[in-house]
Amino acid sequence: MSKTSRSLVTMPSQAKQGDIIDIKVIVQHDMESGFRRDEQGSIIPRDILRGFLCTYNGTEVFRADLHPGTGANPMIVFSTVATETGTFEFTWTGDNDYLAKTTSQLTVT
Amino acid sequence: MSLAIRSTLRLWLLGLAVLLSWPACAQQAKDSRQSSYELMTPEIQAMQANPDSNPAAFWLLDGQALWSEQHGSERKSCASCHGDAAKTMKGVAASFPKLQRGRLTSLEEQVNQCRTTHLELPSVSHESKTSLALTTYIAAQSKGMPIQVEATPAAMTQVETGRLMFEQRMGQLNLSCAQCHDQRAGLKLGGSSIPQAHPTGYPIYRLEWQSMGSLERRLRNCMIGVRAEPFAFDSTEIKQLEAFLMWRARGMLIETPGVRP
Amino acid sequence: MNTRRRFIGMSLSVGLLPLTRTHASEEEAQLAVEKIVGKAFVKSNRVKLDIPPLVENGNLVPMTVAVDSPMTANDFVKAIHIVAEGNPLPNIISFYLRARSGRATVQSRIRLSNSQRVLAIAEMSDGSFHQGFANTLVTLSACTEV
Numbered sequence: 001m002s003k004t005s006r007s008l009v010t011m012p013s014q015a016k017q018g019d020i021i022d023i024k025v026i027v028q029h030d031m032e033s034g035f036r037r038d039e040q041g042s043i044i045p046r047d048i049l050r051g052f053l054c055t056y057n058g059t060e061v062f063r064a065d066l067h068p069g070t071g072a073n074p075m076i077v078f079s080t081v082a083t084e085t086g087t088f089e090f091t092w093t094g095d096n097d098y099l100a101k102t103t104s105q106l107t108v109t
Numbered sequence: 110m111s112l113a114i115r116s117t118l119r120l121w122l123l124g125l126a127v128l129l130s131w132p133a134c135a136q137q138a139k140d141s142r143q144s145s146y147e148l149m150t151p152e153i154q155a156m157q158a159n160p161d162s163n164p165a166a167f168w169l170l171d172g173q174a175l176w177s178e179q180h181g182s183e184r185k186s187c188a189s190c191h192g193d194a195a196k197t198m199k200g201v202a203a204s205f206p207k208l209q210r211g212r213l214t215s216l217e218e219q220v221n222q223c224r225t226t227h228l229e230l231p232s233v234s235h236e237s238k239t240s241l242a243l244t245t246y247i248a249a250q251s252k253g254m255p256i257q258v259e260a261t262p263a264a265m266t267q268v269e270t271g272r273l274m275f276e277q278r279m280g281q282l283n284l285s286c287a288q289c290h291d292q293r294a295g296l297k298l299g300g301s302s303i304p305q306a307h308p309t310g311y312p313i314y315r316l317e318w319q320s321m322g323s324l325e326r327r328l329r330n331c332m333i334g335v336r337a338e339p340f341a342f343d344s345t346e347i348k349q350l351e352a353f354l355m356w357r358a359r360g361m362l363i364e365t366p367g368v369r370p
Numbered sequence: 371m372n373t374r375r376r377f378i379g380m381s382l383s384v385g386l387l388p389l390t391r392t393h394a395s396e397e398e399a400q401l402a403v404e405k406i407v408g409k410a411f412v413k414s415n416r417v418k419l420d421i422p423p424l425v426e427n428g429n430l431v432p433m434t435v436a437v438d439s440p441m442t443a444n445d446f447v448k449a450i451h452i453v454a455e456g457n458p459l460p461n462i463i464s465f466y467l468r469a470r471s472g473r474a475t476v477q478s479r480i481r482l483s484n485s486q487r488v489l490a491i492a493e494m495s496d497g498s499f500h501q502g503f504a505n506t507l508v509t510l511s512a513c514t515e516v
Contacts, residue, residue: 006170010161020472028167030319033481035458061468069454069462069481071430072319073164077477081470152422152432164430300509301426316427317511334513370426370511 005029007100009090014107015082023054023062026075027092027100033068049074049094056106057086066094082108142361145304145369148295153316157368165245165314165366168321172246175239181229187243190227194250202248203256203363206267206348206355213267213348216244217323235342241321245312248365256309256363258356271353274346280337301370307358308351310367317370324351399453402460406451406491407499417450417502419490428482428508435490437474437500441467447474449493456486469495482508 007027015021027049034046052064052074061080074092085108092100146154156162176187176194191197205216214222217235220243224230233239258264275286289298290306297303311324318326325347329339340347403412416438425431437447446469452462465476474492482488485507492500 006167008161008166024161026161026164026166028164061470063466064478065464065466067461067463068459069452069457071479071481073167073430075162075477075479076465078465078467079471079473079475080468081472083470150422150424150426153426156430156432298512300424300507301512303512315511316429317514319429330513330515333515 003096003098004100007090007092007102009088009102009104011088011104011106013105014109017082017084017108019082020079021082021106022077022079023088024075024077025052025054025090026073028073029092029094029098031066031068031070031072031074035068047095049092049098051091051093052076053089053091053093054078054080055089055091056080057084058089082106084108140360142305142307142358144307144309144361144364146310146364146367148302148304149368149370153368153370157310157364157366163314163366163368165312165321165368168242168245168312168314169249169366171238171242172244172249175243176246180224181227185228187223187228190223194247198247198250200251200254200257202244202365203251203254204258206352207259208261208264208267211263213345213352215325215343215348215351216247217325218343220244220247236322236326241312241323244323245321245366248312248363251363252365254363255360256355256358258352258359264352267349267352268356269353271349271351271356274350275353275357280332280335282335284335286331306354307361308354309358309361310364310369312365313367313369315369321366324354396455399455399460402453403489403491406453406493410497410499412491412499412501414501416500417490417492419452419488419502419504421488421504421506423504423506425482425506425508427511428484430479431482431506431508432477433480433488434475434477435465435492435502437492439474439492439494441469441472441474443469444495446471446495447492448495450474450476451491451493452478452480453489453491454480454482454486455489456484457481458483462488482506484508 005028007025010024012021029049031049032044032047034043036044038044046068048068049066051066053060054062062078064076066074086106088104088106090102092098146157160166179186202216205219206213217240220240221232225232258268278285289303293303294305295303308324312321314321325342328347328350332339418436420434421431435450437450439445439447441447447467449467450465453460454462462480463478467474487503487505490502494500
């Protein structure tokens with residue numbers, strides 16, 4: 001059973017063909033860096049998101065590699081050209097079997 | 110000069126005096142209070158202002174889900190009694206902490222009271238995910254509304270006790286809240302601007318905590334900052350200090366969920 | 371006497387070791403860059419990295435990187451790597467784009483442990499590298515839990 005949390009996407013639902021659309025994704029995750037200590041002084045183990053993938057009708061259009069230096073509750077804003085009507089799939093992966101997927105529809109005229 | 114002319118002249122002079130003093134009057138009435146939002150960098154202001162960039166969005170969604178979660182033998186939820194929070198919770202957070210049956214009660218305590226009494230749920234601790242999700246969700250329904258503190262003699266006694274604490278030097282650094290937040294607001298402490306410290310945005314997503322947190326948590330941080338033993342969560346003292354801060358900020362608008370450094 | 375001096379000396383040197391790392395050494399930052407660019411010469415134009423010059427809290431620093439590129443099938447930005455020279459781990463985040471990204475502009479939020487220089491290294495479709503940087507002063511929030 002994978003760990004998951006809320007992930008949100010903000011993007012238009014409609015676009016004209018050839019338009020560049022901006023996509024904002026944000027996911028709930030502490031991004032425990034592995035450098036913090038608990039009240040007893042022991043290191044809190046690293047537990048972060050490692051990857052983000054965006055596909056557009058099954059084709060990768062954007063990807064990111066995350067590290068402990070990425071801020072908590074990661075947010076990324078990127079862009080892509082609206083080519084055809086279809087489904088965007090957003091996948092976050094990380095330590096301890098983390099997996100979160102969201103989808104969004106885009107109608108291209 | 111005739112009596113009529115002198116009277117008219119006096120009237121004109123009086124009118125002129127009133128006219129000249131009008132801007133000064135208006136300035137004295139202008140509210141010099143400001144939210145610490147105004148002191149933040151544009152980037153962090155944008156983080157608060159954009160609902161899809163504000164990390165508090167997750168707590169809002171969790172709170173919304175918890176609001177409708179059914180529990181107990183009667184399968185009740187917050188919504189069973191309170192319906193649509195957007196309607197029924199408007200203004201609620203703007204008036205807490207308040208006296209309930211003679212006892213000063215914080216919003217966190219009220220949520221616990223409701224859940225233990227009506228939903229047969231155990232109490233949740235002050236900075237727990239559940240407590241913060243629900244208080245963030247409830248307080249967000251007061252966004253844009255003015256802070257309102259009832260001015261009954263009993264309520265004002267609590268406020269005045271809180272005021273004494275605000276003005277009392279404390280800790281190894283021997284500083285009172287007032288020395289920084291009244292007398293030196295707007296000046297710098299290291300790299301940070303000293304805010305007036307109005308509780309308009311709570312619960313806040315504090316960048317330092319990398320999480321949502323309550324006003325009580327923030328006040329405890331202040332006390333640790335002056336190297337004083339911090340008031341305990343849910344203690345009478347901390348709620349009285351909260352009550353004073355709310356009274357001091359009365360009329361200012363709620364901006365929950367706030368983002369702060 | 372000798373054993374006691376040595377013991378005290380060793381204890382002292384252990385005691386002086388930093389309990390948590392907050393800085394990469396200059397070599398580590400350099401190695402991180404080399405891993406990205408190999409032996410290629412890195413040009414210093416076309417990449418604009420925007421980070422607030424004064425940061426109130428290093429835990430969540432908004433950042434925008436924009437690369438001047440036509441983003442056509444023959445000339446586009448393949449990747450943008452963010453390297454923080456002063457963080458304990460210099461690699462911060464990497465973005466992989468396509469020609470169909472339309473614009474080589476990405477925003478995110480990063481952690482900065484100290485005042486430092488942050489690099490943005492763009493890898494182009496022709497294998498060349500361009501770099502931009504931003505200097506930033508990172509301050510600590512007032513009144514925390516420690």
